[in-house]
Amino acid sequence: MEADLAVTSTPEPRIPVSTSRLQFNRAFTFADAVRIVPYLHALGVTDCYASSYLKAVPGSLHGYDIVDPTALNPEVGTEEDYREFVRTLKQHGMGQILDVVPNHMGIGQSCNAWWQDVLENGPSSRYSTFFDIDWRPAKHELEDKVLLPILGDQYGTVLENQEITLVYEEGEFSVRYYEHRLPVAPKSSVKILSLRLDELIAQAGAGDPYVEELQSIITALSHLPLRGERAGPRVVERYREKTIIKKRLAGVTRESPEVRKFLEENVRVFNGTKGDSGSFDLLDQLLDDQAYRLAYWRVASEEINYRRFFDINELAAIRMEDSAVFRESHQLVLRLLKEGSVTGLRIDHVDGLYDPGHYLQYLQSWASGEFLARPAGSAERPLYIIVEKILGKGEALPEDWPVHGTTGYDFLSLVNNLLVDRSNERAFNEIYTRFIRRRLSYEEVAYETKKLIMRVSMSSELNVLGYQLERLSERDRRSRDFTLNSLTHAIREIIACFPVYRTYVTESQEGVTDRDRTYIRLAVAKAKRRNPALSSLVFDFVRDLLLKQTDERFNQDRQEQLQFVMKFQQTTSPVTAKGIEDTAYYSYNRLISLNEVGSEPTQFGVSVTTFHERMRDRQAHWPHSMSATSTHDTKRSEDVRARINVLSEMPRAWKARLAYWSKVNRKHKADMEGQLAPDANEEYLLYQTLIGAWPLGPLNDTEYQAFCQRILAYMTKAVKEAKIHTSWVNPHQGYESAVADFIQAILDRTKPTPFLEDFLPFQDTIAHYGLINSLSQVLLKIASPGIPDFYQGTELWDFSLVDPDNRRPVDYTLRTRQLADLQRACADAGADRRSLARGLLETRTDGRIKLYLTASALDFRRAHATLFSEGDYVPLECGGSKREHLCAFTRIYRDQAIVAVVPRLVVGLVPNAKSLPIGPEVWGDTWVTVPSWKRQSEYRNLLTGETHLSTAVEESQALNLAQVFGELPVALLERIT
Numbered sequence: 001m002e003a004d005l006a007v008t009s010t011p012e013p014r015i016p017v018s019t020s021r022l023q024f025n026r027a028f029t030f031a032d033a034v035r036i037v038p039y040l041h042a043l044g045v046t047d048c049y050a051s052s053y054l055k056a057v058p059g060s061l062h063g064y065d066i067v068d069p070t071a072l073n074p075e076v077g078t079e080e081d082y083r084e085f086v087r088t089l090k091q092h093g094m095g096q097i098l099d100v101v102p103n104h105m106g107i108g109q110s111c112n113a114w115w116q117d118v119l120e121n122g123p124s125s126r127y128s129t130f131f132d133i134d135w136r137p138a139k140h141e142l143e144d145k146v147l148l149p150i151l152g153d154q155y156g157t158v159l160e161n162q163e164i165t166l167v168y169e170e171g172e173f174s175v176r177y178y179e180h181r182l183p184v185a186p187k188s189s190v191k192i193l194s195l196r197l198d199e200l201i202a203q204a205g206a207g208d209p210y211v212e213e214l215q216s217i218i219t220a221l222s223h224l225p226l227r228g229e230r231a232g233p234r235v236v237e238r239y240r241e242k243t244i245i246k247k248r249l250a251g252v253t254r255e256s257p258e259v260r261k262f263l264e265e266n267v268r269v270f271n272g273t274k275g276d277s278g279s280f281d282l283l284d285q286l287l288d289d290q291a292y293r294l295a296y297w298r299v300a301s302e303e304i305n306y307r308r309f310f311d312i313n314e315l316a317a318i319r320m321e322d323s324a325v326f327r328e329s330h331q332l333v334l335r336l337l338k339e340g341s342v343t344g345l346r347i348d349h350v351d352g353l354y355d356p357g358h359y360l361q362y363l364q365s366w367a368s369g370e371f372l373a374r375p376a377g378s379a380e381r382p383l384y385i386i387v388e389k390i391l392g393k394g395e396a397l398p399e400d401w402p403v404h405g406t407t408g409y410d411f412l413s414l415v416n417n418l419l420v421d422r423s424n425e426r427a428f429n430e431i432y433t434r435f436i437r438r439r440l441s442y443e444e445v446a447y448e449t450k451k452l453i454m455r456v457s458m459s460s461e462l463n464v465l466g467y468q469l470e471r472l473s474e475r476d477r478r479s480r481d482f483t484l485n486s487l488t489h490a491i492r493e494i495i496a497c498f499p500v501y502r503t504y505v506t507e508s509q510e511g512v513t514d515r516d517r518t519y520i521r522l523a524v525a526k527a528k529r530r531n532p533a534l535s536s537l538v539f540d541f542v543r544d545l546l547l548k549q550t551d552e553r554f555n556q557d558r559q560e561q562l563q564f565v566m567k568f569q570q571t572t573s574p575v576t577a578k579g580i581e582d583t584a585y586y587s588y589n590r591l592i593s594l595n596e597v598g599s600e601p602t603q604f605g606v607s608v609t610t611f612h613e614r615m616r617d618r619q620a621h622w623p624h625s626m627s628a629t630s631t632h633d634t635k636r637s638e639d640v641r642a643r644i645n646v647l648s649e650m651p652r653a654w655k656a657r658l659a660y661w662s663k664v665n666r667k668h669k670a671d672m673e674g675q676l677a678p679d680a681n682e683e684y685l686l687y688q689t690l691i692g693a694w695p696l697g698p699l700n701d702t703e704y705q706a707f708c709q710r711i712l713a714y715m716t717k718a719v720k721e722a723k724i725h726t727s728w729v730n731p732h733q734g735y736e737s738a739v740a741d742f743i744q745a746i747l748d749r750t751k752p753t754p755f756l757e758d759f760l761p762f763q764d765t766i767a768h769y770g771l772i773n774s775l776s777q778v779l780l781k782i783a784s785p786g787i788p789d790f791y792q793g794t795e796l797w798d799f800s801l802v803d804p805d806n807r808r809p810v811d812y813t814l815r816t817r818q819l820a821d822l823q824r825a826c827a828d829a830g831a832d833r834r835s836l837a838r839g840l841l842e843t844r845t846d847g848r849i850k851l852y853l854t855a856s857a858l859d860f861r862r863a864h865a866t867l868f869s870e871g872d873y874v875p876l877e878c879g880g881s882k883r884e885h886l887c888a889f890t891r892i893y894r895d896q897a898i899v900a901v902v903p904r905l906v907v908g909l910v911p912n913a914k915s916l917p918i919g920p921e922v923w924g925d926t927w928v929t930v931p932s933w934k935r936q937s938e939y940r941n942l943l944t945g946e947t948h949l950s951t952a953v954e955e956s957q958a959l960n961l962a963q964v965f966g967e968l969p970v971a972l973l974e975r976i977t
Helices: 030-043 079-091 113-124 155-160 186-194 197-204 209-222 232-255 257-270 277-288 297-303 323-329 331-338 356-368 409-418 422-436 442-456 459-473 484-496 514-530 536-546 552-581 608-621 638-649 651-668 680-693 701-722 733-746 754-783 812-829 834-842 848-863 865-870
Strands: 019-022 047-050 054-056 066-072 095-100 104-106 146-151 165-169 172-177 180-183 292-296 312-317 344-347 384-387 670-672 675-677 787-791 872-875 886-893 896-903 927-930 938-941 947-949 951-953 956-960 971-975
Touching (some): 019 030, 030 079, 030 848, 066 113, 066 331, 095 331, 113 232, 155 277, 155 292, 165 257, 186 209, 186 257, 186 277, 197 209, 197 257, 257 277, 292 297, 297 459, 323 331, 344 356, 356 384, 409 608, 409 638, 409 754, 422 638, 422 651, 442 484, 459 536, 484 514, 484 552, 536 552, 608 886, 638 651, 638 680, 638 754, 651 754, 670 733, 675 733, 680 754, 701 733, 754 848, 754 886, 787 848, 812 834, 812 848, 834 848, 848 865, 848 971, 865 886, 886 927, 896 927
Parallel strands (some): 019 047, 019 787, 066 104, 146 292, 344 384
Antiparallel strands (some): 054 066, 165 172, 172 180, 670 675, 886 896, 896 971, 927 956, 938 947, 938 971, 951 956
16 A cells, blocks of 8 residues: 555655636536636636545535545545646646645535445444544443434434434435435344244244345344444454354345345334334334434534534544554555645645644655655654644744644734724723623633534533543542532633644653644633632643643553543634634624634734744744635635725724614514524624625625625624624524514615715725735735745635635636627736836726736746746835835846735725825835945836836935825836946
């Protein structure tokens, strides 16, 4: 296997120049991708960044619920369709980065053969160690079983309502529950086959060959190895014999009408009679014999005994730390790498893995054909790999990870904050506090929401850790008096106080890194302060285990200690993700553009100096990390955030509008037992959402209703995610309906609406400034260190909200036509593109200005790839009256230089919302220094074709921004001389 999978050569990794993320599913197939590759190439994109397209649960729109990692998803296309897609990429000189999902698999709809095998054979399944299942849980009744929380009601109710039924097909018995088909363990089939056997013998005769065959089958089933037997030879025997037996049973039922009728009647008897409780005893006993236990879905949070992706029961975690799991699950991916169809990998949810660093090193070693031949800790990176890693405030990627960077949320947060006015933070705090009539601390919200998740969604994970910790504490006289409750409470509090998603302590003999030690000590110290009533000794005990600081008396239990540490680390990440991204981000709404994946809502803007420092560090350490501004997981699109950021510049106007809107809309609220719906916090979120997502231009009735439906769907999701008045687990239909009624009332344009009459002019003002922010954001992404990534369709204006809103089909026909038109216009304009640029700016609401900027900058970047990948990043000094409204830098490589200049905080630049930040009236005496190798340098604006001569400013050369920004409010300037 190793020889078959190993890559035979170790070429230099293909580093993308730019990427475009494509979401593959039944609505966007390989054939669809083939059609748009020429467009992406014309846009300037060098690499396709593909969502997972391995075989997933039928109907999957995201591909993260893989059921067979060894096959392509048939809904996306055939092998030949895929080959044509790859051929088309290669014809255009493009690479492909594939999204790999190593943490979990989909187990819904009974279409995962590995999982079905586990359900049939239990611990003796050849896949029993593939999934992260606790076969010896604290609850004795679940020993050697998997809890399946798939029922819509209590087990007994569902059973006696005949919703669970036994069926027989071609030699196999199975249990059906709606879309679920669950296998029946072969040995337990004896109960079905033996029922009423004497009646069959009496009817057909003892010497009937088919009856004798059935009796032989029953005997063979009775002698099958038990499902708890894990010894290799016995497992092999079990598989061999059960396969033969199933074929024999299929044969006898096919050939003997009497046996077939006998089985059909037995199945009917097992399925019971509605209204007769005792008639379901047989089926109940049969189900009790299985390697799974059916349960009400609400049981999952407390008793589920397999690790999941977050709290999603249909996504079961796999044990990628097992080399057999790696080989089996990566067969296809490594084959695609070997043949050059895939040139890089994106690793999904890397924090869910047992040992992320080891996995990444293992993967790189496989890719290089040297299977673990490198010394541990080697940082060689023969394959381009990026990881989906959410970095906390001040956190950096572990330096020993053999990767090229992250998927870009760190860049997204930084560039987004650059467009927020830091000086108005205090004003926004007061506005938010006054509107919702209470003072919210984000730190407190995050702490409480993480505890909420541990209580209602992931208490089973906490229980497992608690029992592990109790077993360890019992083995030392100094800790044996710590109770299970106190230990579990300490774990819960430490996780709630954890400052990052997780640490990366390993099972090796090496100590804990300074980075991880700092985070663990900080979390424990905070937990102690919050819990003065709990003995500090309990916290110290947990801390010492996490830091691997136990004395020699614990050496005999070292492996169990390490297992606790590793499992603890796998728990902090999902708790943080669910508690922060999927709860706190919907509960704390001060400025929702800051509530983004990878961002810190308490970070209200950054200075230009900070931006430059972070970019220089990025170029030095992670020059090939992705630079994202929108992804399939962002809470709102880049253009929505760009609009909402404008509010940070105009707190007085925002405060006044809020007061008026709240007053005129109050009559549309409903009183839900003393609580108005929506509450003030939700109302505050709604107004920001409408400002950010409102479409450009007039809408006909159909378009307007579609928009309103999007807002309704978003707000329903938002109030559920906040988990304050309703939730996914405990929905409050009345409250959700009241929120929907409020939205429909205030957006009803069929009659005079004071809200809309006041809102629309204000929103139009925000939208005007927001488009300028968006242009700045695009140019910063393309010119800064890192690999600019474009989420599908965002090269035009995109005002999408969180999924599924951001996964709507993209109109590539429109984009292809518009890009072709722009290319023709550029050819007609020749070197002087001022008139073209001016026209695009005047008609900016159609989105072509964003497309033009994207294509122009990407084309230059592709033609000068080394300048951007290896060139120095040098901040440029700005001077003059408007210098605070600028961000400028240069990229320099040998004798090449490019200068990027963008405006920021635009509201204070122009006299009114009809004005644009261009020309001498706005920029006056403002200038930017530029690199110069002689007394005067000439620069060409790649967006307008204009050339500009530098002039001396003190000891430097500078360009006059009144001229540079004469036609467009952003500039990309190439040094000519």
